[in-house]
Every structure is written in structure tokens, then in C-alpha cells.
Amino acid sequence: MLTLLQNKFALSERGARDLIKGSLYSALTDLSMLLPVGLFIMLLDELLQPLLGTSTATPNLLKYALLVGVVFVVLYLCQFWQYSSVFLSTYTESAARRIHLAEKLRQLPLSFFGKRDLADLTNTIMGDCATLEHAFSHAVPQLFGAMLSTLVITIGLLYMDWRMGLAVLWVIPAAFMMIIGSKYLQNRAELKHYQAKRICADGIQECLETIQDIKACNMQERYLEGLDKKLDAAEQAHIHSELTLGAFVTGAQAVLRLGLASVILVGSELLITGKTDLLTYLIFLITASRLYNPLSETLANVAEIFMAEIPIARMQEMAAQPVQCGEKDYRLNGYDIEFDHVSFAYNTAEPVLKDVSFIAKQGEVTALIGPSGGGKSTAAKLAARFWDATSGTVRLGGRDITTIEPEALLKHYAIVFQDVTLFNDTVMENIRLGKRDATDEEVAAAARLAMCDEFVSRLPLGYHTVIGENGSVLSGGERQRISIARAILKDAPIILLDEATASLDVENETKIQAALAELIKNKTVLIIAHRMRTIANADKIVVLSDGYVAQQGQPDALLKQDGLYRNMVMIQKQNMAWSL
Template sequence: MRRFKAWFQKITLGHPGHSAKLCLWMFLDNYVSAIPYAIMVIAVFLLFRPIIIPGAPIPTTGLLILCGALAVQAVIYYFVARKSYMISCAGFAEVVRKARMAMGEQLRRLPMGFYNRRDAGDLTTVLLRDYETVESNNDTLMPKVAVIAARMSMALIVLTVFDWRMTLATLVVIPLSIPFAVVAYRRLNRKNTDLLNAQQDNTARILEYVGGIQTLKAFNQTDEMYRSLRASCDALRQRSIAMEKASAPVGMLARAVLNAGTAVVMGFGVWLMLNGSLAPLTLVVFLLLALNLYNPIMSFMMMLVNITRLNHCTDRINEVMSETPLPYAEGAGKPSGAAICFKNVSFGYGNKEVLHNISLDIPQHSLTALVGPSGSGKSTITRLIARFWDAGSGSITIGGVPVTCLSPDDVLSDVSMVFQDVYLFHDTIEANIRMGREGATREEVIQAAKLAACHDFINALPNGYDTMVGEGGSTLSGGEKQRISIARALLKNAPIVLLDEATASLDPENEVLIQQAIDALVQNKTVIVIAHRLRSVQNADQIIVLNEGHVQQAGTHSELLAADGLYKKLWDEQQKAGSWRLRQTVANI
């Protein structure tokens, strides 16, 4: 019983009460709707009694009672069916809606490390296909269970009244079919894992093919990737066929046993009748009801594939829901200011450590630049400040409060981010800018856009600020997306600003305007900027030089040049690179 409760809790996505209520009303609906069949069987028995027993009177009183019972059933059924219909209209959709909302909240609170571990196709399968599978299968499974329960209970009551021996003969084949169903379920369970893995891989291949089509065309690799996609589709087809082959033979045996139940009823009934202990009319009643009893059980066994799929899908959903969100201590208080301090911080992605015993102080209202070779840990530091991850060891404080004592929402409310890779949502431009501060007025959105030098190009669009942006910002250029992200950060007006080479995607004509917008953004803020072009951070209050996850140097531009270390080497290399010229040789025609 405990295992069944745990299973029911799982397949109902943690809402067994709602589903149990739905099952109860479906059972009552089917039970009350089955009453006329029982009444008709009794009526047939009463009407044929005078034919079988010559001289017996027509049971008028009994038939009138049955008519009254039908009238009462019609009234009761109206109220039961009405209530059942109202509940089943929403059906399992309300449960899935709540579960999806819980999943959205869970994904919002998980560290970014979770997304690095999970494939995009995997998460897409969970969020779309798995929830849809759970909803559709539960909407089918629960009515089937209700029908079986209603018909079984009604049959036990009606048939036992006629003859308990024939009732046992009718029911005896049901437990005989269960072992075949169990074997089929176990075989399906194994095959279903392979099928779901193939579905997940196929989804990932489709996303990869569609998302990278521009790159594939540019390098003339569409045929190669299409072959990979086709191979994934072929694997999915083979797994689907294997799934059907695994279940069909054993499932058919279970249904054959149930079909044999009619023969058992007939054979046993004829034997009793020949011995004079069973009336022919009673045998007719059992033969009429036997098929009506077996059919819903056989249809339920045909759903074994769906049940195994339901199990696997709920397991995958629960796997994501069981992931541990970023913890935080309640009542830690608000940061007093926006100074940031790293103390002996180490961090790694999986087994690869990328920051080693980092210690640094970022004063409030200062501009700190992070520079160094690629892979030195610059972006990781900014992500740790925003608490996308937690440090493996050491401590990070904002305003004197450890970030592990602050909820991710509290940390992010104090941080504005402008990264090189900008993502815009499939919504209006105004809505994308307003993400910086919910509830901002249209005038405030426009003012932020003006400061970010994007008001003019927005007005030139067909619908201005109401223009829909393609998914990921596909309808805008890189520079336009960058300016909208700066407008978003301006609107948020957070005390800490993280900039990751924010002008890298801009053309020279707009770079000066954007730099002015950034100057407005960072006034009276604690600013951390990741810079590859060292000339852009010459005036920083301090420059942190990182190399292979270590702080190698720290100081102002002039101090670092005088120190003759890695910073000076990087500076000299960029100065030389700035003097290069691209030469083009044109052949004489």
C-alpha cells in the first residue's frame, strides 16, 4: 500500500488529493451510469421468467419498481454527471499547470552549474514532451481505472445476487491474466528507457540543426549534419518499433486469457445447468455481462506502454525538481553598501578548478577592470558576484554580507549586467527594456533608450517600441541588441554594474555614443568590467590582472606598466597589433 501511495504521488506530480477527487467523481459517474444496465438485466430476467416457468405471473410490481429506480437514477445521474463534468473539464490540466509553475520556480532558483550539466535537448524534452505525456496519459488512465472499478463493483453486486458460483467463474480469469501483464510491463519498462533516450537525442539534434543552420550553410556542412539528424530519426524509429515488439506478444496473451473468460463462464454454466443447479436464464445473464466486465480490463492492459512512459516521464520531472537550489540563510540583513570582497575563493566547473585562492577588494563606487588571457577566470568572477554559482571554498561578501546569506533574488536585485552575448526575448522592444525594472512607465523606458543611444533606431522600426523582437533578438543587429541591453541596465539602476566587453559588438560610429551611455550607467556605482582592449580601461581605479585562475597583478594603469609584468606584455602586444595593416594584393587581369 505504501508503494502504491508513493507511485500515485509520483504520477500525479505531487498533487494526489486533486487526482483522487477526480478519480472519485469519475467512479461515481461510471457507477451511476452503469445502474441502467443492471436494471435492464433484472428486467430481462423478470420478463423471461413466465416464458421459462409456464403459469408464472408477469411480475408487474417488480417491473414498476425497476421503472421507479430508473427515474431515480436519472435524477441522481444528472447531479453526479454535472459535477463530474465540471471537474473533468479541467481534468489533470490544473495539476500540470501547477507542476509547470513549480518547475519554472525551481529552474529559476537552480545554479548555472545545473544548466552546464544538462543538455538543451534534455531540458526541452522534460519541459515540453514529458509534461504533455503525463497530462495526456493521466487524462486517459484515470477514467479507465474509474470504469474498471465501477463495473467490477456493480458486477459483484448484481451477479452475486443471481449466483455466487458463476460470479467466481466470471472473475477467476482476471488474476490469471495479471502475470502476463506484469511480464509485459517489465519488458516495456526496459525498452522505454531506450526510447526516451532516443527521443531526447532526437530533440537535441533538431535544436542543434535549426539553431546552427547559418553556420552550417557558411561552411557547407548542411549535408553532414543532416545525415546526423537522419541517423537520430532512424534510431528513434527503431526504438519505437522495438517498444511495440516487446509488448505485443505478452500483452496479447493477457488479453487472450481475458477473452477466454467468456468460454469459462459458458462451460461452467452449462455444466451447472446440466446438473440441474443453474437456471438457463441465469446463464444468459452471466453471458451478457461477462464481456461488459472484461472489455475495460483489456483496454487497460493495452495502456501498459503508456503507463511505463508515464513512469519514466515523472521520474525525469522529479529528477529536476529534486535538484538542490542555491541555499541562503534567512534574516541575514541587507548589505550596507556595494563594496565587494573575495577572500581565498576557489571555484571549479566539475573537476576542473578555474579559480585558485583568489582574494581581492572592490571598493564601493569604484571602477575595477578584470584583464588577462582567455580562460584566466574573468567571466567566472563576475558570475560568482551575481551568484550564478557558489564558490567551492572561501567567501564572497557584498556590503559586508556573505552572498551565501542572501537569496539569489536579493543579489540580482543589486546587480545590473551587460554581457557581450545578449539575449532578447520574443516580445516587444519595450517589454525587453522593461525587464530591467518591472512597473517602469513608458516615459522611463524611452528615457533609458535615449541614454543608451537606441531611441532613434527603435522609432525607425515599423511599430516603434511595440515592435516584436525575434527569439534571441534575431531581428536586430548585434549592436542594436547590445544597446537595448544597456538601456535595460540603465532602467534597473542597480548599485553594482557588471560589464563584459560591452562595446565589442558595436561599430566605431556608435561606440562613442555607447561609451557615453555606459558612463551615465556607471555613475556612483560599483563597476566591474571585463576588458580585452586595455586602452578602454586606462582610467580604471584598479586593474586586476588574472592568469590561469590566479591574481597575478593589481594596480592602476601606470603602476602596472611600471611593474614590467604580464600587464605590460599584454599592453605592448596590443599596441603592436594596433599598428598592423591588412594588405590586399590584387592580381592583374
């Protein structure tokens, strides 16, 4: 039962157990709502008896006053238990779900993010969690509770008088059949609504991200027209989905109310023909008027549960994604990085790296060079296990890196990428990310080595200036220098520099090269650069072209060979001779 609920609703074991508890409390609350009805019937019975001549006793009002008090307390307690059980457990489960999702995202390989668009992912984390939170606090336990309480009442009514019992109950399967029958249409409408909403969110996100280019190309009007159409489509899809839901739910609720009419008809007939007594007839009338209330709400909830199937499916899809795992405690024999017949493809069958083999030795600078799209950045990312090789092995210190837990592995790496990522925080904290426990003095020393001083002194609050989302108040070169300072501060044994100095002017590049020369002593350095001067001091060159290793060896030796390396050096020399 627990496993079934876990699988069906993407719940944790505790969540499934809480759902059962919440459903039982909901059933108890529904049943407790019949207590005032019972009390009323008792009083009615005592009032009717003198009229019917079966007794002369008058009702004991004190007894009824006490019973009203007891019923009130029971009702209060049932509501209180149901509320605290259902809502508290739902929000606890919801918090656990969000943490679990975040934890899962942390462990997923980057290939997963390459396949998903960001708006969809954000929607899964924020929107889907909220949808499920609402469904499990307002719909699912109430539905199960109503089903349970209806079952108990059904047995009681059929036992009292099966004919009037059937008159009350026939509408329940009819109404549910109507809702279940409409499931396909409702799901289709909701899926269309969700897709339209996602397209809208994508459009808005794209607009915000590319606003600079849209303005530069004078495309505002055309772009906004497109966005307008997407918003209209989302609005239409939403109206359509609400109408589909509303039509079936109100239809089913109307069918439920027919039960009262049928009980009046059947009961009157039985009463006239003397097949039942007045009290039984009244019991059925009053029960029927109460029985349909929780059921009526439940019908609207059934639709919400159907709709929750979409986010549940997405949660399950996320949960089923394979994560990168490995050992946290391991021994390395130095920090040589070895690519051993490595091939790799992103999403397509076409490999980006093909049978790549080379060793980046500790204490040496190994430069990856080659034409654009040759696979240099991909190789660097494979070296840090951002992705796992499709075939072949990447080793660090003689150990296959797929056997090492990614976070434990990354402790050995300081990385400076082409695309720098900065956080909306101070310069100081952005650099401190390299080493969380670094003192302000250590951060400032790293910043000085990375030539940050000069531009930081111009910021209003110096190192304590908040630099905006992704360092929006800084230039490309300044952002890159912060990223280099981070790497210097981390002082890891392996350094990956992917176009690390690409956004710098020649003067700053020369200064930073000097700082980097200090940083990289006795470390394993893998450097990617287009400018030959950036890799002038490399110990080894690996030329990657079209995913293959075209050449590798010491720079001097490669210069003597007629190959890609010599061509690139010659072309760059010619370019430097040009002037505008």
C-alpha cells in the first residue's frame, strides 16, 4: 500500500504514511459532520412519539444541551486533527520534495541541463511543487476521506432500508463516472495549457536575456508582437482548460443533487404504501442533504488530482535521471590527467571527441589548441567530470575519474572559464567562493595578483561593492579578473584555464600571465587559448581538430613539423603584423 502510494504520487515513505493518516482523519471529520444530524433525529424522534401516540414523555432538554456541547467538542477535535495532520504533513513533505529536487539537481551531470530548457526546469522546481502542495493539502486526503466515509454511511443506509439506500446512492457512481469519463479531455486541455504557459515563460526569459540584441537589431516591435501572440495563446488555453473542468464538475455536482429528488420520490412512495415509517424517511432525507456536501467538493478535487498527474510525471522523470556518483574517500597517485582513447558525444550520435589520448603532466603546462569547434572546451570539461566520456577513460593520478564523487573530485580543480559566472554579491564574496574560509586579507592578496585592485579601487565601496546579477556593473575583462582571483585563492593542484585571458587587453594579459606563472608552479595545468602568446610558455601542445588529436608534443618540436600548429603560429604572426 505504502509503495503503491509512493509510486503513484511521487511521495517519500513518510509522505505516503502521512497521506493515509490524513485520509483517515478526513473520513473521521466527514463522519463527525453527521453527529448533529443524529442528534437532531434523536430529538425529532422524541418530539414525534407523543404525536404518534407511542409515548407521552417530553424531551429532556438538559440532556440535549449536554449532547450539543459534546458534539461541538468532537467536531472541533476532528477538524483540528484533520487540519493539523493534513496541512502540516503536506508542507513537511513539500519542503522535503524541494530539498530532494535541489539535491538531485546538484548530482545530475551537466548533460541533463543541456537537454532541458531553463524555464521548464524552473517551473518544475517552483510551479510543480506548488501544484502538488495544493493537491495534497486540499484534494487527495479529502478525496480518500470522502470515499471512506461514504462507504461507511452507504453500509448504514443500505442496512436501514435498502430501497431508499439505493435511491440515495445511485447518483454517486454516476457522478464519479462522469468525472472519470472526462479525464482524457481534461488532461488534454491542461497539457495544452501547460505547454502554452511554458512557451510564454520561455519567450519572456529569452526576451530578458537578449534585450540588448533585440534593441541593437531594432526588433522590439516584431519581438513583442510574437510575445503577445504567445500570451494570447496561453490565455485561450487557460480558458479552455477551465471551461472543460467547469462543465464536467458542475454537471457531476448537479447529478449528485438528483439523489435528493430520487429519495423524496422513493421515500414518499414507500411511506404512502406503509412500507416505511416517517422517522426512517426523515433520516434518509436529512442524511442525503448532508452526504452530498463532502462528495460535491471531492468531485472538484478529483479534477485537481487528474491535473496533478502531469507534475507528478515530471517529478518522477527527474527522480529517474541517473546521477553521477563515486567514492568520496580515495587515493591519488599525483595529479597527472590522462585521456585514454576517449570519445564523447553530446546529445547526438555524432562524437565531438574521437579516440583522444594524451597526458597532462603534473608540474607542466599542457595547452589545448586547434580550430574553433575542435573539442578543446569539451576535453577540459571532461577532465573535470562535468560530463562522463562515452567511451575510453579519463584518469586523474592513475584513477578513473568516474569512480570519484564529482564534488570530491572538483576540490582538486581551480577553473577559469570563457563564460564567467558571478553572483549578485560583493566583489569580496565573489572571490571568496574560491575558498570559503579565506580571510579578507587572503582574498585581497589573490585579487591583487589577478590585477583586480585597479578597477576595485574605482568602485564606490571598493571590495564591498555589490556587483549586480552576473557582475552586470563590470566589464568583461574585470569579470574575468575576478574569476582568475577566485582560482588563485583556491590554490588547487589542477588548473583549467579556458580562454582565461581572452577578454583582457595586452597590458593586463601580460601582468596576469605573470601572476598565473606563480599560481601554476608544480601544478597540472590544462590551458585553452586561441592567442599563441597566451601559451608561449607551454611545456606541451595538444592540437585538437575535428575531435581528433591532430598533433601533440613540445612546441619546438611541433614548430619543425609541417602541421596545424605551425600554420596557426604563422597565421597569428601575420595578423600581428597588420595594422588598421
